[in-house]
Amino acid sequence: MAYLQLKNIEKFFGEHRAIKGIDLDIKQGEFVVFVGPSGCGKSTLLRLIAGLEPIDNGTLSLDGRDITSLPSSKRDLAMVFQSYALYPHMTVYQNMSFALKLAGVDPKIIREKVDKAAAILDLARYLERTPKELSGGQRQRVAIGRAIVRDPKVFLFDEPLSNLDAALRVQTRIEIAKLHRELGATTIYVTHDQVEAMTLADRVVVLRDGQIEQHGSPLELYDRPANRFVAQFIGTPSMNVVPFDAAPQLLSGASQAPSDGFVGVRPEHVLLGDAQPGSVPVTVELVESLGVETLTYVRLPNNVQLVSRGAERSRLQPGQQTHVTFDQHFIHYFDAAGKSRAPAPGAQA
Amino acid sequence: MNRIIPRTLLMPAVVAVSIISVVPLLITLFYSFVRYSMLDPSGHPFHGFDNFHFFFTDASFLPALQNTFTLLFSVMLITVVLGTALGLLINEAFPGRAVVRVLLISPFLVMPAVNALMWKNMLLNPIYGLFAQISIFFGATPVDWLSAHPLVSIIMMVSWQWLPFACLIFMTALQSMDREQLEAARMDGATYLQQLRYLYIPHLGRAVSVVLMIEMIFLLSVFAEIFTTTGGGPGFDTTTITFMIYQQALLSYDIGAASAGALFAVLIANIAAFFLMRVIGKNLSK
Amino acid sequence: MHSKFHLYVRTAAAWLCALLLFFPIFWLALMAFKTEGQAITTPPLLFFTPTLDSFREVLARDNYFGYAFNSLFTSVVSTAIGLLIAIPAAYSMAFFPTGGTIGLLKFMLSSRYMPGVGALMPIYICYQYFGLLDTRIGLTIMFMLMNLPIMIWLLYTSMKELPREILEASRMDGASVWEEFRHVVLPLSVGGIASTALVCMVWAWNESFWSLNLGASNAGTLAWLIASYSSPEGLFWAKLSAASLMAIAPIMALGWFCQKQLVQGMTFGAVK
Numbered sequence: 001m002a003y004l005q006l007k008n009i010e011k012f013f014g015e016h017r018a019i020k021g022i023d024l025d026i027k028q029g030e031f032v033v034f035v036g037p038s039g040c041g042k043s044t045l046l047r048l049i050a051g052l053e054p055i056d057n058g059t060l061s062l063d064g065r066d067i068t069s070l071p072s073s074k075r076d077l078a079m080v081f082q083s084y085a086l087y088p089h090m091t092v093y094q095n096m097s098f099a100l101k102l103a104g105v106d107p108k109i110i111r112e113k114v115d116k117a118a119a120i121l122d123l124a125r126y127l128e129r130t131p132k133e134l135s136g137g138q139r140q141r142v143a144i145g146r147a148i149v150r151d152p153k154v155f156l157f158d159e160p161l162s163n164l165d166a167a168l169r170v171q172t173r174i175e176i177a178k179l180h181r182e183l184g185a186t187t188i189y190v191t192h193d194q195v196e197a198m199t200l201a202d203r204v205v206v207l208r209d210g211q212i213e214q215h216g217s218p219l220e221l222y223d224r225p226a227n228r229f230v231a232q233f234i235g236t237p238s239m240n241v242v243p244f245d246a247a248p249q250l251l252s253g254a255s256q257a258p259s260d261g262f263v264g265v266r267p268e269h270v271l272l273g274d275a276q277p278g279s280v281p282v283t284v285e286l287v288e289s290l291g292v293e294t295l296t297y298v299r300l301p302n303n304v305q306l307v308s309r310g311a312e313r314s315r316l317q318p319g320q321q322t323h324v325t326f327d328q329h330f331i332h333y334f335d336a337a338g339k340s341r342a343p344a345p346g347a348q349a
Numbered sequence: 350m351n352r353i354i355p356r357t358l359l360m361p362a363v364v365a366v367s368i369i370s371v372v373p374l375l376i377t378l379f380y381s382f383v384r385y386s387m388l389d390p391s392g393h394p395f396h397g398f399d400n401f402h403f404f405f406t407d408a409s410f411l412p413a414l415q416n417t418f419t420l421l422f423s424v425m426l427i428t429v430v431l432g433t434a435l436g437l438l439i440n441e442a443f444p445g446r447a448v449v450r451v452l453l454i455s456p457f458l459v460m461p462a463v464n465a466l467m468w469k470n471m472l473l474n475p476i477y478g479l480f481a482q483i484s485i486f487f488g489a490t491p492v493d494w495l496s497a498h499p500l501v502s503i504i505m506m507v508s509w510q511w512l513p514f515a516c517l518i519f520m521t522a523l524q525s526m527d528r529e530q531l532e533a534a535r536m537d538g539a540t541y542l543q544q545l546r547y548l549y550i551p552h553l554g555r556a557v558s559v560v561l562m563i564e565m566i567f568l569l570s571v572f573a574e575i576f577t578t579t580g581g582g583p584g585f586d587t588t589t590i591t592f593m594i595y596q597q598a599l600l601s602y603d604i605g606a607a608s609a610g611a612l613f614a615v616l617i618a619n620i621a622a623f624f625l626m627r628v629i630g631k632n633l634s635k
Numbered sequence: 636m637h638s639k640f641h642l643y644v645r646t647a648a649a650w651l652c653a654l655l656l657f658f659p660i661f662w663l664a665l666m667a668f669k670t671e672g673q674a675i676t677t678p679p680l681l682f683f684t685p686t687l688d689s690f691r692e693v694l695a696r697d698n699y700f701g702y703a704f705n706s707l708f709t710s711v712v713s714t715a716i717g718l719l720i721a722i723p724a725a726y727s728m729a730f731f732p733t734g735g736t737i738g739l740l741k742f743m744l745s746s747r748y749m750p751g752v753g754a755l756m757p758i759y760i761c762y763q764y765f766g767l768l769d770t771r772i773g774l775t776i777m778f779m780l781m782n783l784p785i786m787i788w789l790l791y792t793s794m795k796e797l798p799r800e801i802l803e804a805s806r807m808d809g810a811s812v813w814e815e816f817r818h819v820v821l822p823l824s825v826g827g828i829a830s831t832a833l834v835c836m837v838w839a840w841n842e843s844f845w846s847l848n849l850g851a852s853n854a855g856t857l858a859w860l861i862a863s864y865s866s867p868e869g870l871f872w873a874k875l876s877a878a879s880l881m882a883i884a885p886i887m888a889l890g891w892f893c894q895k896q897l898v899q900g901m902t903f904g905a906v907k
Contacts, residue, residue, distance in 0.1 A: 354727075354731075354812050355727040355730075355731035355733075356727075358723035358724060358726060358727035359723070359724050359727045359728065359739075361720045361723070361724070362720050362721060362723070362724030362743075362783065362787055363724075363739070365720055365779075365780055365783055366742075366743045366746055366780075366783060366784060368780070369746065369754075369780040369781070369783075370746035370749070372757070372761075373753070373754035373757040373758055374749075374754075376756075376757035376760075376761075377753065377754065377756065377757055380756065380757075435652055438645060438648055438649050438652065439649050441645070443642060443645055443646040443649060444646055445646070445650065446649070448653075449649050449650060449653040450894060450898070451891050451894055452653040452654065452656065452657040453652075453653050453656060453657075454890060454891075454894055454897070454898070455656075455657050455660050455887060455890075455891075456656060456657075456659075456660070457837075457890075458837060458841070458883065458886055458887045458890040459660065459841070459883050459887075460840075460841040460843060460857070460858060460861065460879075460882055460883055461841060461843050462843045462858050462861045462862060463663075463861055463879040463882055463883050466861065466864065466875060466879060467659055467660075467662075467663050467879065468659070470872055470875065471659065471662055471663060471666065471872070471876070472659060472662075477675045477872075479662060509656070509659070512656065513656070514901065517898045517901060517902075518901060518902050521898060521899075521902045522902070556902075559902075562744075563785075565748065566747050566748055566785075569748060569749075569750050570750035570751050570752065570844065572750075572751070572752065572843065572844050573843040573844065573847075573858075577862075590750075591750040591752050591753075592752075594750070594752045594753060594755075595752045595755070598752070598755060598756055599755075604756050607755075607756060608756065610753075611749075611752065611753035611754070611755075611756075612753075614749060614750050614752070614753045615749045615753055618745075618748035618749045618750065619745060619748065619749075621748065622744070622745040622748045623745075
């Protein structure tokens with residue numbers, strides 16, 4: 001039974017249909033990530049769940065209760081805002097205890113809960129400080145602490161890491177993952193960063209233009225994208241998607257491919273080397289050596305560009321010639337509309 | 350969601366503002382169409398448009414209209430231009446800026462009546478006033494400002510009072526300018542005049558509209574200055590529409606005519622407000 | 636623009652302008668400490684032995700403290716009551732806007748454009764009818780109504796600048812409308828409220844039109860005191876200056892003391 005259930009949720013901004021009928025069932029304890037490009041509606045959807053915007057059509061139920069028209073304060077949800085939204089005139093302790101104070105909880109119990117959350121988040125030393133006196137990372141932890149203290153049914157995160165620098169982002173990501181393991185709370189997490197999606201999620205929901213493109217476990221989306229959009233959104237560098245007739249000789253399973261469709265191959269399945277049967281000569285355009293791997297950008301004779309990713313160091317130089325083949329086990333086929341035709345053989349399990 | 354709470358919160362304010370604007374308006378409307386002179390206790394017979402006719406054909410009407418616009422326009426121009434200049438001057442730090450700000454804000458805090466008396470007696474008086482003394486010192490004949498240039502005198506007084514207001518608003522607005530934009534312009538080789546034209550002045554647009562709006566409220570009802578210095582004269586030289594209405598009501602005891610004039614004042618004020626609101630409204634809803 | 640020379644020029648120019656602008660007030664203050672004879676000397680006297688005679692005479696001739704109290708009472712109370720009405724209204728308009736909110740604001744502001752003299756007769760008659768003429772309450776109500784539109788506008792722009800997410804956070808934390816207002820909006824708006832209160836007090840204190848027409852010897856404010864000096868009774872400039880100084884000194888002191896807050900209030904949302 002779904003713990004949090006969205007049924008045909010719609011949202012209009014004036015004439016514009018921003019959320020176009022979303023259905024989603026979220027299980028208790030699941031870590032669900034909403035991911036998608038800017039403007040896809042992921043933040044809007046989160047805000048609809050939170051109750052910060054009214055739902056125009058459809059129903060939202062939590063633990064069997066219909067919360068579609070309930071105000072935010074009564075939904076038993078907690079949200080961590082992108083800008084943290086801490087109360088600037090209150091101390092960390094007051095920020096974290098505010099909700100409980102409003103609910104009339106006994107001050108001793110409040111003290112206990114706040115201290116416990118502060119211990120988990122390493123905030124015990126900062127309880128009497130105001131947000132002004134904290135660093136970005138500390139403020140973020142206070143925002144999370146504020147949510148934890150309430151012990152809500154669902155945690156909502158709105159791009160919590162986007163205001164942090166790169167190193168802090170990685171560290172905090174790990175801490176959030178740890179937190180989820182410890183607390184086991186149902187979480188909905190919005191981000192535009194697909195690395196966060198892949199690493200944190202039990203389930204990823206890819207959104208575009210107010211609709212769900214696909215949802216499933218991170219690896220499911222990686223190995224079996226339902227359409228071209230998901231295929232190219234998940235994975236960096238993104239999957240090479242070329243028109244079918246770009247280089248038909250690279251495809252052994254040619255009969256499966258729609259002639260007016262597309263073919264997708266991930267960079268790690270684009271192999272460079274010497275000439276062999278089924279290979280195509282290419283010109284090297286750019287070589288990026290990242291240390292752990294090498295990205296090579298090549299161009300086919302018909303001007304189509306491909307990215308290849310390999311673990312070995314490359315001795316290729318821009319302007320040189322080499323040959324390319326595709327790993328036939330991992331070719332994805334998309335029809336003209338972008339939908340996946342058949343699961344790529346070899347991507348099972 | 351809940352409509353009742355916001356409406357209840359708004360109610361007292363809406364009621365209060367309506368009372369002060371609608372009720373007097375209705376009463377004035379009534380009086381403008383009847384004959385009501387405090388000197389003639391014979392009731393209030395319906396007078397048709399006679400009051401309006403009387404008001405508009407009064408010898409002081411056209412001068413009053415002209416004076417009103419002149420006063421408004423001059424003060425606004427002076428305060429905005431000089432205010433901008435002053436604002437730019439004190440925008441960047443210099444020793445004693447805090448004290449300078451305190452000195453600059455002072456004219457704004459002075460009671461209009463005191464303002465008027467101060468200028469009339471201490472500064473503009475043709476014999477003992479400071480301006481006169483300075484002229485004598487330089488060997489020139491002192492000017493009797495209030496007799497020879499009455500409207501200019503009034504404009505001087507009112508501008509003096511409102512200059513700090515404009516200056517401080519502009520200064521605050523300038524402080525919120527994007528430093529990086531200025532630095533980029535400087536690196537692009539912009540001269541100070543060019544920076545002025547393309548960066549500073551456009552940024553001040555919003556502040557200017559606010560200044561004009563507030564000034565218009567108070568300038569249309571300038572009263573104490575005229576009352577205590579020139580009494581509207583000599584002749585009609587410093588009579589504004591506001592003062593003219595006052596004369597009709599309290600000096601001629603003709604309430605009917607005063608009411609007609611008041612309606613006219615309401616009309617002008619609303620026209621002026623309408624135009625300004627279009628500009629401000631854009632700023633309000635940003 | 637950053638050379639030392641430029642700095643000197645700017646400093647000199649700024650000080651010159653400030654002193655020039657302040658000069659009339661300075662001259663007024665100076666004259667208040669002169670005798671009548673000293674006040675009208677030609678050329679004007681810059682150095683003299685100051686005397687408090689003029690102040691004493693004004694205090695003897697007129698009920699200064701009575702008028703001062705009236706000024707204080709009317710400006711403080713009118714501002715306080717105004718805030719009680721304006722704060723909820725501004726809160727409602729800032730956080731529960733409807734399609735008609737901007738229109739309502741415009742209506743309120745435009746009501747302020749009519750010169751007082753236009754409403755003088757109706758209001759005078761009303762006041763006469765209700766026995767409010769020459770009463771402190773009457774003047775207080777008038778000042779309050781006069782400043783209300785601007786107060787609402789100032790508070791509205793101030794409240795609109797509160798970050799939306801903080802208010803949403805309080806809603807998620809379970810705050811009702813009242814709790815949100817009391818625990819979050821109000822504490823964060825204190826600066827804006829203080830600035831608004833200051834500006835409106837200055838305007839109420841300096842108000843001359845209604846205090847002269849609706850007030851008299853009983854409830855008259857300091858404006859009334861000054862008005863009694865405006866009839867050409869002969870030369871008494873020192874007394875006039877003393878009276879003027881005593882009339883404007885309190886509010887000037889307040890303005891100077893709180894100048895930062897005051898200037899903030901004066902920007903009227905012109906600055907983001």
